[in-house]
Amino acid sequence: MGISYRFALWTVVALLAIPAVAGAQRGGDRQDLAPLDATITLGRSPEPPDCAQPQDDVDIWWDITYSTTPSAVIYTLVDPDSAVIDSTYYPGDTGVTINRQWTVPLNPVIGKYWVRVEFWSMSSGHEATAEVSFYVCDGIGSICAQKVVDANCDGVAQAGEEYQGWWICIDTPWGDTFCDTTDATGVVCWDKLPLGLYTVYENISPPWVSIFPESRDALLDDNNPSWSGAFFNVNYDECFGACCKCDGQCVEVTPAECNQFLGAIFMGLGPHCDQVTCGEPSAVEKTTWGAIKDNYR
Ligand SMILES: [Ca+2]
Numbered sequence: 142m143g144i145s146y147r148f149a150l151w152t153v154v155a156l157l158a159i160p161a162v163a164g165a166q167r168g169g170d171r172q173d174l175a176p177l178d179a180t181i182t183l184g185r186s187p188e189p190p191d192c193a194q195p196q197d198d199v200d201i202w203w204d205i206t207y208s209t210t211p212s213a214v215i216y217t218l219v220d221p222d223s224a225v226i227d228s229t230y231y232p233g234d235t236g237v238t239i240n241r242q243w244t245v246p247l248n249p250v251i252g253k254y255w256v257r258v259e260f261w262s263m264s265s266g267h268e269a270t271a272e273v274s275f276y277v278c279d280g281i282g283s284i285c286a287q288k289v290v291d292a293n294c295d296g297v298a299q300a301g302e303e304y305q306g307w308w309i310c311i312d313t314p315w316g317d318t319f320c321d322t323t324d325a326t327g328v329v330c331w332d333k334l335p336l337g338l339y340t341v342y343e344n345i346s347p348p349w350v351s352i353f354p355e356s357r358d359a360l361l362d363d364n365n366p367s368w369s370g371a372f373f374n375v376n377y378d379e380c381f382g383a384c385c386k387c388d389g390q391c392v393e394v395t396p397a398e399c400n401q402f403l404g405a406i407f408m409g410l411g412p413h414c415d416q417v418t419c420g421e422p423s424a425v426e427k428t429t430w431g432a433i434k435d436n437y438r
């Protein structure tokens with residue numbers, strides 16, 4: 142009696158449980174079919190690496206696309222010390238499209254500020270967050286870099302060898318990287334930079350070979366707020382080739398450099414030393430080569 146009663150009871154519980162589980166699954170299906178989370182498009186001006194100075198207005202705007210019922214939008218502005226210096230709670234859908242400003246105070250904390258926008262909905266709670274940064278400074282400087290390529294393979298930068306469309310990058314004092322391409326005069330500039338220490342560099346990959354340093358430090362301060370420098374490359378495949386010197390050794394140099402080696406044979410553009418076999422030097426050639434080397438020392 143006891144056993145069959147318990148069996149019957151478990152059966153009832155199990156039968157009751159089936160619709161509950163099924164219902165939960167259907168509910169889960171409805172969740173899966175729900176539209177995607179909200180999307181926040183958030184912008185500000187000036188955009189880094191440009192910076193805003195005291196009394197400048199920073200424009201902040203956002204637009205939120207959503208398919209749920211908004212419960213709130215929360216705006217927060219955080220300074221470089223992580224202090225919240227401005228915030229607004231927009232109830233319901235009052236904050237889904239906003240244009241607002243923040244004016245830099247007279248003695249601001251210098252550095253990188255963060256704008257944070259959160260979207261909350263009735264059904265999903267916290268749906269989306271967007272963040273952007275902007276720079277606040279108390280003085281501006283500039284960095285200009287020029288790109289030159291050695292088109293005539295003479296190892297010297299000449300007028301007309303400026304190069305358009307080359308990527309130059311800067312790392313800012315606050316750890317961000319910005320890159321841009323050179324214009325028709327081979328120049329790229331950033332004009333409204335916060336003062337501080339930057340790294341200015343180019344990214345080189347074969348066949349390009351740098352003649353000037355690939356990376357330079359640029360310190361912008363009150364006395365020297367502007368920095369300029371050049372980056373000079375040569376195209377290895379176009380300007381270098383295997384050169385068999387009279388001592389039987391091979392070096393990869395330019396034709397002009399190869400000509401300095403009396404009796405040397407330039408193997409032309411392209412071939413590398415591992416692709417050519419230089420002849421064995423004769424005793425006379427060895428002697429000659431030794432004399433030439435002495436002359437070049
Ligand atoms: Ca040149």
